Amino acid sequence: MLKTGHSVTRPGRRLGDKPVNIPVPEELETAPGIVQNPQEVDFYSREYPLESQAVEYTADREWAWTVYTTEDWEDRRINDAMSRPIVQAAHNTGDIEPTVEPDFGKDVTELIRAKAREMGFGEVGFTRYDRRYVYKFKRDWSKFPNAICLAYEQDFEPTQSAPSREAEGPHYAIYRIMGALALDLADYIRSLGYHAQVHNPLSNSAVMIPMFDEAGLGQLGANGQLLSPHFGSRARLMMITPDAEVAYDEPVDYGIHAFCNICQVCVNRCPARALMRDKVWWRGAEKHKLIYRRCRPVMTRYEGCAVCMKTCPIQRYGMESVMSHYASTGQVLGKGTHLLEGYNLRDMGYFGPGELPRFASDFFHVPHGKAEDVLFEDLKEKIKNEAIPEGPEGDQMLRDFVGEVHKFVIVNPAEMVSLPSGTEVEEA
Ligand code: SF4
Ligand code: SF4
Numbered sequence: 523m524l525k526t527g528h529s530v531t532r533p534g535r536r537l538g539d540k541p542v543n544i545p546v547p548e549e550l551e552t553a554p555g556i557v558q559n560p561q562e563v564d565f566y567s568r569e570y571p572l573e574s575q576a577v578e579y580t581a582d583r584e585w586a587w588t589v590y591t592t593e594d595w596e597d598r599r600i601n602d603a604m605s606r607p608i609v610q611a612a613h614n615t616g617d618i619e620p621t622v623e624p625d626f627g628k629d630v631t632e633l634i635r636a637k638a639r640e641m642g643f644g645e646v647g648f649t650r651y652d653r654r655y656v657y658k659f660k661r662d663w664s665k666f667p668n669a670i671c672l673a674y675e676q677d678f679e680p681t682q683s684a685p686s687r688e689a690e691g692p693h694y695a696i697y698r699i700m701g702a703l704a705l706d707l708a709d710y711i712r713s714l715g716y717h718a719q720v721h722n723p724l725s726n727s728a729v730m731i732p733m734f735d736e737a738g739l740g741q742l743g744a745n746g747q748l749l750s751p752h753f754g755s756r757a758r759l760m761m762i763t764p765d766a767e768v769a770y771d772e773p774v775d776y777g778i779h780a781f782c783n784i785c786q787v788c789v790n791r792c793p794a795r796a797l798m799r800d801k802v803w804w805r806g807a808e809k810h811k812l813i814y815r816r817c818r819p820v821m822t823r824y825e826g827c828a829v830c831m832k833t834c835p836i837q838r839y840g841m842e843s844v845m846s847h848y849a850s851t852g853q854v855l856g857k858g859t860h861l862l863e864g865y866n867l868r869d870m871g872y873f874g875p876g877e878l879p880r881f882a883s884d885f886f887h888v889p890h891g892k893a894e895d896v897l898f899e900d901l902k903e904k905i906k907n908e909a910i911p912e913g914p915e916g917d918q919m920l921r922d923f924v925g926e927v928h929k930f931v932i933v934n935p936a937e938m939v940s941l942p943s944g945t946e947v948e949e950a
Pocket of ligand 1: 791792793794795796797812816817818820821826827828829830831
C-alpha cells in the first residue's frame with residue numbers, strides 16, 4: 523500500500539450524492555492545478571497571443587467537409603443548424619441588463635453554484651477570467667472579470683463505443699443542452715442583479731482548461747483533455763462570466779500530472795501516434811503536447827475519433843477508484859484490458875491492447891492553416907507558372923480569387939459555429 527500524501531474531498535457526482543474522497547499517493551504529488559512558470563505564460567500571451575482554431579485553421583476545416591462520410595456530413599450539417607440559434611443567443615448575452623439592483627455585500631457564489639448543480643452541471647467552480655488565455659478575436663467581446671466554470675457529463679455508454687457515430691451523436695446534443703442551460707443560468711444571475719456573459723464552447727472565447735484547473739475541477743491529462751474527478755475526459759466544458767463578486771475556488775493537486783507519466787494508456791492507444799510520451803514546456807506550462815497535424819486527419823475521417831477519451835481509465839472508472847486502486851496495487855486500473863483499450867475503426871476492424879492501425883503516408887497530407895493563406899500560395903504558384911493569362915480570362919480568375927478570399931477574411935463572430943469533434947483537446 524502506497525503512502526497517502528493527501529486526500530481530496532469533492533461533492534458527489536449528482537446533487538444529493540455523498541461526497542467522494544480521492545486519495546493521492548505521496549509519490550504522485552506535484553503541484554495544484556497546472557505546473558507552470560507564470561512569467562512565461564505572461565510573456566507568451568503578450569507577445570504571441572492565442573487565437574481560436576476556428577480562425578487559425580480554416581483550411582483544415584474546409585478540407586474536413588470534403589472527407590466526411592455522407593452520414594457524418596449530414597449529422598454535422600443538421601447539428602450545426604440546430605446549434606446556431608443557441609450560439610447566437612449566447613453571443614449577445616454580455617449586453618443584457620440585470621433585472622434588479624444587486625444586494626451589494628451579499629456573496630452570491632453558493633447561490634449560483636447550487637443553481638448550476640440543480641440544473642445538472644456535474645462540476646461547478648469559480649475563478650478569475652484569465653485574459654492570458656483569451657483568443658485575439660474575442661478580446662474586445664469578453665466583458666466581465668470572473669469565470670464560472672461548468673462541466674457537463676457526456677453519456678457513459680455511447681462514449682465507450684468511440685470512434686463511432688453512436689459516440690459522436692450524443693456529444694452534439696450535450697452542447698445544445700449545456701448551451702440552453704447556460705442561457706437560463708445567466709438569466710438567474712441577472713435576477714440577482716448582475717451581468718452575465720455566456721461563452722458557448724461552439725464559439726469559444728478562450729482556452730478553458732487552465733481556468734478549470736485553477737477552479738479545482740480537474741487537471742490536464744496526457745490526452746489534452748480535462749480529467750475531472752467523476753467523469754474524467756467525458757466532461758464537456760462551458761463558461762459564464764459575471765460581474766458579480768464571487769469567491770474563487772482553489773486549484774487542486776489530484777496527482778494527475780505524475781499519474782499520466784505512469785499510465786500512458788491514451789498515448790499507447792492513439793491511432794495517429796499524435797500524443798507525446800513525455801511532457802514539454804509549452805507557452806510557460808509543463809504538459810503533454812498533442813501533435814495536431816497527426817490527430818486531425820484521423821479525428822476527421824473517423825467520427826471524431828476520441829480513442830484518447832474512451833481509453834482513459836478516469837473517464838471509465840472515476841478518479842476515486844483509479845487512485846485507490848493505484849494506491850493499493852501500484853497498477854493502473856484497466857490497463858492492458860480489451861475493455862479499456864480496445865476499439866474498432868470503420869473498415870479497418872478491431873484493435874486490441876498493443877495493436878495499432880497503419881495508414882499510408884499521404885493519409886496525413888492535409889491542408890493546414892488559414893484558408894486565405896492556402897489560396898495565396900495557390901495564386902503565387904499560378905503566377906510563377908504563368909498560368910494567369912492576360913485579358914478577360916485572367917481578369918476573371920483574379921476576381922474569383924478575391925471572392926474566395928473574401929469568404930474567409932470577412933467573418934462575423936456571431937455567425938461562427940465550430941462544431942468540435944468527439945475529442946475536445948486543449949489548444950493552448
Ligand atoms: S482524437 Fe486525436 S489524439 Fe485522440 S486518439 Fe484520436 S487521433 Fe489520437
Ligand atoms: S489515459 Fe492515462 S495517461 Fe492518458 S490522460 Fe488518462 S490517465 Fe492520463
